[in-house]
Amino acid sequence: MIAEIGLGASVVAAGLWSGLLLTVTTILHPLFGRQDAAGFATEMHRFLPIARRSPTNYILVATLLLAPPVALVGLGIQQAFGAAFVLTATGLVATVAGPLLISRRLAEPNYALILGWNPQHPPDDWQVARDRWYRHNWMRAALTWVAFALFLAASYAHLG
Template sequence: MTADIGLGLSVVATALWSGLLLTLTTILHPMFAPRGAAGFTEDMRRFLPIARRSPTNYVLVVALVVSPVVALVGLWHQAGSAPFVLTAAGLAATVAGPLLMSSRLAEPNYAVILSWDPDAVPPDWGIARSRYFRLNWQRAILTWLALGLFVAAAYLYYT
């Protein structure tokens, strides 16, 4: 029962987070990319404070980490089985992407972007913008990988 709940919630939480990252990378990136320094800075000043403090972020990140742990506890008697290994790999991708990459790399970059004055953006602003886009894509890929691993684990567990 614990494995059922953990695997189910892992798939749901990761799918929801995947949707957020799909929206960010395929809809918002193309909106932000053509903007000049001042426009990009203004966009980020509107977007980032809301995105960073959204309760959705906090709830989903906790669910992304806790759900696979619950699944692994339920699968412990099957340690070494394909569902266990796939769930553990999905947890590793989740911790590496949405958790560590966000807190250690993306958040400091957000602070840099938010420190800019739209009327006096530093000449090297494009580096931070490129880093912003790249980190979003890297987190998205790790999240999509985790989703695939959780779906595969659930499929194998239930069949």
């Protein structure tokens, strides 16, 4: 029962985070990509403070970090080398690498840089930070989509 709860919560959290990143990469990137320097800076000054501190982010990332270990404990030693265990553990690695490490170590410093700009006079090299924002979002998205697929596969392997 514990394994099913952990796997179910992992699938739901990874699915919701995947959808969030799908929105950012396929809707917001093109929208912000059409902006000039001042437009991009102004939009990011509106967007980032809300996006950075959204309770949704905290809840989903916490669930992505807590639910897979719950599933692993539920799967236990007997299934430690089984497909469900390996898939879940690999999904956990992907979520730690994506939503946690890339966000904390790469994206957050870039956000601080962007928010430090005067929106009416962004730096001449503003596109470097914009391109980093794109890359970080795509890296997190890819890792989260992989984690989602792994958690789904683990659920199937465990229940199937």
